Amino acid sequence: MQIELIDTFLDLIETRSFNRSAERLGLTQSTISGRVVALEQALGARLFTRSRAGTQLTTEGLKFEPHARLLRQEWMMARRAVTDSGTAALTLRIGIQNDLVPAHLGALIAAFRALLPQAALYVEPDYSTQMCADLVTGALDFAILFTPKPQPDLYFDSLPDIPYRLISTDTANLSAITPERYVCANFSPAFETAHRQHLPHLSAAPLSVGQSSAVALLLTHLGGSGYVMESHARDLVAAGGFQMVTDAPVIRQPVYAAMHLRNRTGTTHKRMAEAARRRLQAGGAR
Missing domain, CATH: 1.10.10.10 (Winged helix-like DNA-binding domain superfamily/Winged helix DNA-binding domain)
Known part of the structure; x- marks a missing residue:
């Protein structure tokens, strides 16, 4: 057929x-x-x-x-x-949310290689919608993503969430931040909803972007305020030029391990999800 x-x-x-x-x-x-x-x-x-x-x-x-x-x-x-993978016993294709790459990709892949020394790993940073589609078709075996897309073929396992902090080149006080000097982060529907609940007056800012590193890059060049991953925020504040907006709420982004439904009880996928859980906990998540 x-x-x-x-x-x-x-x-x-x-x-x-x-x-x-x-x-x-x-x-x-x-x-x-x-x-x-x-x-x-x-x-x-x-x-x-x-x-x-x-x-x-x-x-x-x-x-x-x-x-x-x-x-x-x-x-x-x-x-x-039947695709040639050298001497590897199996090949695993892994997707990871773009925003997690700078802070977590190296440690995650190191953990997976230690867990599966006989496997060849192919890693693809991407966004949630595409990773869910690729898991359905079999183009990916395992993914770590922000937004689960309900599909009859997919299984999602909650991982520790990721904290984001508000930083600014202008002020350490939330009340002094205006939409005109604000880069609105839009990392996922869940993040957008939490942001709108906590900071409705800033949700209509004229500049919006969907990646933590992009927010930081815009703030570096343009100045102003915006949410970035907490680990990135601390690095930028330590390097100088940025302040932590201490009275702003910490917004937490849910994270999920995703796989095809048929693999939800498989030993390999369960161990990968647990390794990802340990890494995110060690990296400063909840």
Whole structure:
């Protein structure tokens, strides 16, 4: 069976539209239709019904969906199993939230290498949405991320959260900070919600960015105030030029270990999640 048929089937479940799936996959609508027909012929069952309300799964389609997800995952694992990885016993692809890279990447990978000395590791810094998508398809085996995206194929394990502190080139007092001299951090929906609750008057600042290192870079060049990861904040204050805004709330960012649902009880993935938990605790998280 061609894996493209499975990919098309699963994409249609999300879009409920032949036109939308054609756009997302970069194909013509006739190609999408042809793939569905080929899959239905191979299975001997109709998988979708089409109406003005959109494309809906039939009873047979609903039954086939979990098998399709497993087939896609198995295919990706099979492709990677035959890929040359030198003398390594296995290859693991690991995603990590971009914002965690400067403070935690080195220690995390050192911990994983000590834990899995026979494994070849491929590491990809990225954002939560893409990492969740890659875990679903099997392009990633394990990820550490900020925002879990609910998917029937994914499992999330809470890790120690990360504290962020407000620093400033101008003042140590929260009341003196104005939106015009503020870089609004937007690291995740959870962080944005907490920020809006604590500091509604600064949430509409004209300058916003989604990475701690980018906030620090803008503050270094432009001056002003903004939230950065606590470890980074202490380094910047110690180096001079910045003050800790001591009366500002500490905002904590939730962190999660993410993996495919089928790996949630696997020894390797459980040990990796525990290693990540220890590292974040040692790195100054909660």
